[in-house]
Amino acid sequence: TSVEVGTRFNAQHVQGSIAAYRIDIKDAQLYQGDSVGYQSLRNVGDSRSTGVEFDLAWSLSRQWTLNASGFINRARFTRYVASSACSACGSNDVPFAPRHGLRLGLQGDLSSPVGNWRPQLNARYLGAQYFDTANTLRQAAYTLVDAALAWQVRPDTELAFYVHNLTDRAYRTYAFSGGPQLGNFAQVASGRTLGVTLSYAY
Template sequence: MIYSGLPLLLQPYAKVGAEEGWGNVTWKAVAEYKFTDDAMAYASVATGFKSGGFTGSASTAATATTPFDPEKATSYEVGAKTELFDHRLRLNSSVFYTDYRDLQVTRFFQPAGSGFGQFITENAGKARIKGLEVEATARPVRGLEVGGAVSLLDAKYVKFTGTPSQNNAGSFDGNRLRQAPKFAPSAFASYDLTLDSGAALSVRGSWKHQSKSFYDADNNPITVIPGYSLFEGALAYTAPDGRTTLSLWGKNLADKAYRTHVFSQRDSRVAFALFGEPRTFGLSLDYRR
């Protein structure tokens, strides 16, 4: 079926061949200092490498045979791990910074002057990610455990001039990286109870949130994934022998409609989204010999 203004166009394909090779040596250095048996700090520097390659679903022979460059990264991290109040509270934190060179970016777009959209993988000259992560777990009374985590992320293309499209000159400097929400907190609580028979009951609830993120380098609003929160819960019974566990669980308890992926076409004039599972309940039986 053809919709007005959105024709489906197919191009003939041809066999082409090309080859290329890449190599690299990476390294990592870590320093740790233990203040006490329950507190330590660390710092690390590491390099990373991702081999170059060829666009897998190119629409022209020239694109299919033109390789993209390897991706290189240098990461810095400083953090601390602590156990406090007689091991009733665990607190971990870290700050990190990653500097990318030639970051590989795959996008679907319509090249300027072309009637066809195509996938292409190309290199962003420079990109960087910096952030903070904090994680805490507490056991205030026997059987009860509560905890949470928070992640703050600032991820941007510093220097990225890609292939121009119909609606964009190809400059993405300062735009946010794909799938990089700025804020991602989470929390959970669980309670375990041992019965007189030796059986065990446990109940657990959790919450996680993700702020909005983008799926295209141009940060077009049509490819945004709005922020969302998810709630999950589970109730489990373990038999006295410890081998059999029956669990009743529920996911997305608030029945939130949320996107998990967005595909843009026609130079970000049209987008298709995949959605996460709706409210779901299940019953699981586990047996260990």
């Protein structure tokens, strides 16, 4: 059950929205189990998320636009029934639910005799989060920077170059416990990634 209230606004150079929400989940499902390869999806209890989110677009000029979006979120268990996995998790944070985040982006649209150029620069900040219901496996906050440059060769053809995770930031996307004997395991995100795309519309 989710309830959301907010507003949108549209001025000459600025557009955006802001909203507050509350989400109640009954019988939330998460993977449980200490043995590697033997985790199963189980109903662990009820949870409640409350927060605020916003987005903003500001036209700096005809060629440049600044975008910003973010959220503040509090997601906690209100009832926890998987006591065999964690006996004191009744008010813990819900896994994979950061408390806050922010994204800033700058986009351009520049015309030239050889076609349009569209540069982009984005910075994404994500707050700390837990990967388990016991709140022992924690990923600290991190910031990622992405960049791209698209060249519209013709009205129907676009060539784009991009770099994801420009600063080669190391962080985890998933983690779980293998039990007292095996320890903890984590999946590390991709490092700096470069690529090129070619798009053709017909």
